[in-house]
Amino acid sequence: MKKMQFICLSTLFLFLLSISAQVVNDKYKQADKFRQLDENLRTPNAYRTASGAPGHKYWQQRADYVINVEIDDENQRLIGSEKIAYTNHSPDTLNYIWVQLDNNIFAPNSDAVLTETSGGLQGEIPFALMRRTLARQKFDGSVKITSVKDAFDLPMEYHIVKTMMRIDLKSPLKHGETVSFSISWHYQINDSRLVGGRTSYEYFKEDGNYIYEIAHWYPRMAAYTDVHGWQHKQFLGRGEFTLEFGDFLVRITAPDDHVVASTGVLQNAQEVLTEKQRQRLKEAKTAKKPVFIVTPEEAKLNEKKKPKGKKTWVFKAENVRDFAFATSRKFIWDAQGHNVQGNHVMAMSYYPNEGEPLWSRYSTHSIIHTLNVYSRYTFKYPYPVAISVNGPVFGMEYPMICFNGPRPEKDGTYSKRTKYALISVIIHEVGHNYFPMIVNSDERRWTWMDEGLNTFLQYLSEQEWEDNYPSRRGEPNDITSYMASSAQVPIMTHSDSALQFGPNAYSKPATALNILRETVMGRKLFDKAFKEYSQRWMFKHPTPEDFFRTMEDASGIDLDWFWRGWFYSTDHTDISIEDVRLYNVNTMNPEIEKKLLREKRDSAPETLSKKRNKNLTKRANLYPELKDFYNSYDPLDVTSKELKGFEKFFGGLTEEERKLIETKYNFYSVKFKNIGGLVMPVILQINYSDKTSQELRIPAEIWRYNSEVVSKMIITEKEITSLVLDPRLETADTDLHNNHYPRRIRESRFKLFKRKRPKNPMQVKAEAEKKKAEKKESKGE
Amino acid sequence: MKKLVVILFLCSTFLFAHRYHFTISEVEWNSQNKCLEVGLRVDSFELESVLSKIYGKKIDLEKTKDVDKILHLYLQKRFLVKTPQRKPCSIVWIGKEISRGQLWLYFEVPVKEPLEGLIISNSVLFEAATFEANSSHTPVNIMNIRYKQHKLSLYFTKDKAQRILSFAKK
Incomplete structure (x- = not known):
């Protein structure tokens, strides 16, 4: 049991997009993007070798x-x-x-x-x-x-x-x-x-x-x-x-x-x-x-x-x-x-x-x-x-x-x-x-x-x-x-x-x-x-x-x-960051874990009804005899039994295991979806809350078992604030808005142009006339 | 320019063995202004050459007076949007931009929803193939459309110059 040290605490973010899957393999339902090209290429011979060089009998007219x-x-x-x-x-x-x-x-x-x-x-x-x-x-x-x-x-x-x-x-x-x-x-x-x-x-x-x-x-x-x-x-x-x-x-x-x-x-x-x-x-x-x-x-x-x-x-x-x-x-x-x-x-x-x-x-x-x-x-x-x-x-x-x-x-x-x-x-x-x-x-x-x-x-x-x-x-x-x-x-x-x-x-x-x-x-x-x-x-x-x-x-x-x-295909690159989840290490220490849970509970927003109901007279307050053990019981209080259990568990760990359990690592699981069909390297810029950033370059082979959806774990002591896929525009990704976590609003070329649109000739003329008039005025003075 | 009729060739024709003969338009529905926003990319030299032949004089995208008007007129002939009832929609000129030899034309097409059934034909630059090469280049115009959650890609060739928008899932 002590191997189960990672327990999901919180799922922070979730995005979903519509699915467009290619079906090729009848049972697995996926195209084999890494299939070797042997059956497409001509059989090598004495004129042209398997290594791509002219063969020992190569000739030409x-x-x-x-x-x-x-x-x-x-x-x-x-x-x-x-x-x-x-x-x-x-x-x-x-x-x-x-x-x-x-x-x-x-x-x-x-x-x-x-x-x-x-x-x-x-x-x-x-x-x-x-x-x-x-x-x-x-x-x-x-x-x-x-x-x-x-x-x-x-x-x-x-x-x-x-x-x-x-x-x-x-x-x-x-x-x-x-x-x-x-x-x-x-x-x-x-x-x-x-x-x-x-x-x-x-x-x-x-x-x-x-x-x-x-x-x-x-x-x-x-x-x-x-x-x-x-x-x-x-x-x-x-x-x-x-x-x-x-x-x-x-x-x-x-x-x-x-x-x-x-x-x-x-x-x-x-x-x-x-x-x-x-x-x-x-x-x-x-x-x-x-x-x-x-x-x-x-x-x-x-x-x-x-x-x-x-x-x-x-x-x-x-x-x-x-x-x-x-x-x-x-x-x-x-x-x-x-x-x-x-x-x-x-x-x-x-x-x-x-x-x-x-x-x-x-x-x-x-x-x-x-x-x-x-x-x-x-x-x-x-x-x-x-x-x-x-x-x-x-x-x-x-x-x-x-x-x-x-x-x-x-x-x-x-x-x-x-x-x-x-x-x-x-x-x-x-x-x-x-x-x-x-x-x-x-x-x-x-x-x-x-x-x-x-x-x-x-x-x-x-x-x-x-x-x-x-x-x-x-x-x-x-x-x-x-x-x-x-x-x-x-x-x-x-x-x-x-x-x-x-x-x-x-x-x-x-x-x-x-x-x-x-x-x-x-x-x-x-x-x-x-x-x-x-x-x-x-x-x-x-x-x-x-x-x-x-x-x-x-x-x-x-x-x-x-x-x-x-x-050989008309697939294109469109990789999307679908979903980011954060996992932390469960220390198994009730004093730490229950405190975290309590913080989470306390930080939950007060619902509108709760807020409005606060000032209502409550029957249990009018008749104190209605209150019993459960009115004061907090399941997030640490009990001595739990403490003892933890001491026993901790005592059974080796030195190395104790160190591991005390680490402050964040485990981010990032889910990528291949929308365009083309398998390509996943290039990820990771931005942290301390204003530093890091580039993770994953070869295309990450898609070799599943060419449609893959997840990658990013382990860090820092807190991730944002992720950018293909930050230097090197993969010809056709849709950049899904390359960002959190998502960004996509701006079309049309909108960008309209924003910086030059003035039309009438406006230019009107402006010139205005300037001229101003010049005259200043000369007149 | 009611009719595209021209009298003379004045400038010499350059054949580019490697000319594109194609345009790309990015079309997006603007739900606030109720219009299609279009950015159309075309090789500036090719369009200049086609326009010059139509007008019988050198049309320079950067110098010719009122070139925006000429472009707008040309678009009205070659980029047609009709309602499902075949009522033509107008083209509102927004502007142009030249970047790395490519010309971007920006215009709006006011249309009413639903867009389903809208008829679009795009034969921009279709003259170029006949003008310039020995019929070796088939012109193809491509159009990527975004409408709400839909992404649609259409293409227009000489044999298939008109398309009807359909967003229904296949």
């Missing part, structure tokens, strides 16, 4: 290109011919190969156009929208293939399947063999004003010039992998791409007054650049800040030029999975050499005068900053150049080069929004060099694998740009509305089916990684594992399981619950 391309500035056409050398490293024998023709998305009857749904605008369509819709249906920017020939210049059989083309090989391509073939084509380039895309031209009415940003412009070898075979899923406009690595030699012919920016390193500077430009480039290599190769003034003069002929720029790029370029006579060009962990990189920006003064101030700086930060978290940037171009495309990435849209106003002023939009988009697009240009995940299948990881690193880079950088994605608190909403599919949803693309493939995975780093794993473990993943899979094709497995493998932390909750 290779495609090398020699391309001649011309931009017809008169008709905005692209004419190209290429020779592809495709090497089969797979153990399989291939009878045909697949080539991507992504530009066929610009066919008037492309799947992208045909599958677009309408509705929602309810009868009122802006004229501009109408025009654009019509243009989209009429414009034909599809690829016109003029020939497909083998190494002996003989025609090959091919079949175009919308945005894909199958080329039938004359003899099977065995393991280790290379097949060479050539393709010629041309197409009409799309006008960004009417048909947008990841590639387009922009026309400048004022000076009659064009900027071309050219991407998915040549027939590209589709990826062939151990997990999916040919990646020849149609391009519907969203799931971008994955391709094979290889070397490129590209000759770009353009009007002779154009400046060409491109993936790769310029091979014939002698022929295409002036001596002055070459001299400036040389200076830029070691400069401490960006140096103009083409100055704004020179670019302005170029705008008025007419070309005398054509020029061919030759670029070479090694070990890239794609190739893009931009060309215009409007380009200003600046450059700065930079050492990234021992690799000398030329960071360069190309932009028209319309981009000034924003671009010369921020673009090249943003490139260098990105290379520094990303390389620290992943691997050394391996390429010789990194380029940012301003043109019609708002933000799109290719190896070594990216297209970024933000510009200042016509008068050269710009808002804070535009400034940070520019820096952010450059960081993001340059950052894509790492994911997916080098860590070659398949964006046509999984957008989050590059967009999520890249947006996460973008957030880290932004926060290293300046204090309080206005990052739009990364902080857990920014995704709570989305997380609580119903319009959701899991992150592990195919690129072309993901609802709410931005939050689904960018914000949520980026924020999940940030939470993983800050709250679940800690920076050291996370950074090590993330770097391990990046280095294992650089220049290779990773899949989601390779990422999930590596993050666990390198950190030693079981993260299946995290992947399951954040990546």
